[in-house]
Amino acid sequence: MDIRQVTVFGGTGFIGRYVVRALAARGMRIRVAVRRPELADFTRIAGDVGQVMAVQANLRFPASVAAAVAGSDAVVNAVGIPYERGRQRYKAVHADGARHIAEASAKAGAQRLIHISGIGAQQPRTGNAFVESKAQAEHEMNRAFPGVTILRPSVVFGPEDRFFNRLASAAQMAPFMPVFGDGLAKFQPVFVGDVADAVAHAVVDRTTAFGAYELGGPRVYTYRELVELTLRITQRQRRLISLPVWPAKIGAFFAEFLPVPPITRDQIDLMIRDNVTTPGRPGLSELGITPHSAEAILPMYLDRYRVSGRYDLTAPV
Ligand SMILES: NC(=O)c1ccc[n+]([C@@H]2O[C@H](COP(=O)([O-])OP(=O)(O)OC[C@H]3O[C@@H](n4cnc5c(N)ncnc54)[C@H](OP(=O)(O)O)[C@@H]3O)[C@@H](O)[C@H]2O)c1
Structure with a gap:
C-alpha cells in the first residue's frame, strides 16, 4: 500500500514520539499534530530535513483536527490524558476527540486509521471513568471510520515511561514500597519500540483493518514482581507494604x-x-x-536510579 503522508496526533507523547520515529524510518512524511507545535521541535530529528513537521491541533476543536488530517493517507491517534484538568476531560479528549479524528479522517479520504487504546478498553461498564472513556473512544472510532485498526497495549515501558520511572524514583526516596491491595494483579509490560513498530506495520498492512490487537510483552508479572524487578535493577532493598484499597483511594481523592x-x-x-x-x-x-523483554531493556534506562550510579560497569544488568 502506498502510504506517503501520515498525521500523528499525540506525536510528542511517550508512545507518539516512537511512532513518529518508526514511521520516519519507513520513509513516510509525518505531520505531528499537537497543541503546542513550538514544543515539538525535538520530533524533527526523527527524519530527514522536512520529513517531520509539527502542526497545531487540539482534539477538542474539530476544525483544527480536520486541518491536520487534510491530504493524509493515514492517521494515528496516540492522544491520551492520565487525569482530568480544566477543559481536558476524559470525555472531551478521549471520546469526543476520537470521534473528531475518525470523522475528519473519513471525510479527508484517509486510507488507514490507527487508534491506540488499552487492554480492557472494550468493556463499556467498568465503573472507572478513564477506562469507560477509552471504551467510548473505540466505539466512536468504529462507528465513524469502519476499518480502523485498534491497538490495545498493556502497560508500556521505555526511557520516558511513567510506570517504571515512578517506581524507581519512589524507591530512591521512600523507606518502603506501597503495593495496592494484595499486589497480585497481573501485567504484561510491552516495550514502547514494539508498540511503535505495531503502529507502523498496521499503517501499511490493510489486512489489519477492522482488527483489534492486544499488545503484551513476552512475560506476565504480578504488580509485586514488577516492584521487585525495579528494586533489583536499581540495587535497592525496600519492604513491600500492602495498602488496603479504600484508604488508598481516599488519599488519592485528595x-x-x-x-x-x-x-x-x-x-x-x-x-x-x-x-x-x-x-x-x-x-x-x-x-x-x-517483543523485547523488560529484563533486557529496563537496565538501559533505570541505571540512573542505581545505588552505585549510572557509570558502575560492574553492576549486574
Ligand atoms: N503509557 C502507557 O503505559 C499506556 C498503556 C496503554 C495505553 N496507553 C494509551 O496510549 C496513548 C498514548 O499514551 P502516552 O503514554 O504516550 O501518553 P502521553 O505521554 O501523556 O502523551 C499524550 C499525548 O496527547 C497529547 N494531547 C493531550 N491532550 C490533547 C488534546 N486535547 N489535543 C491534542 N493532543 C493532546 C499530548 O500533547 P500535549 O503536549 O498537547 O499535552 C501528548 O502528545 C493514550 O491513549 C494512553 O491511554 C498508554
Missing part, C-alpha cells in the same frame, strides 16, 4: 486536587486489575513482531 496528582483513584483501580492479553486474540505476533 491528591487529585494537586496541580499534577501523583496518583488518582482511577489509577489505583488499574493497579489492582489484571492487564494482560487475552489468549486467542491477535497481538504482536500477528503483526510480525517479537
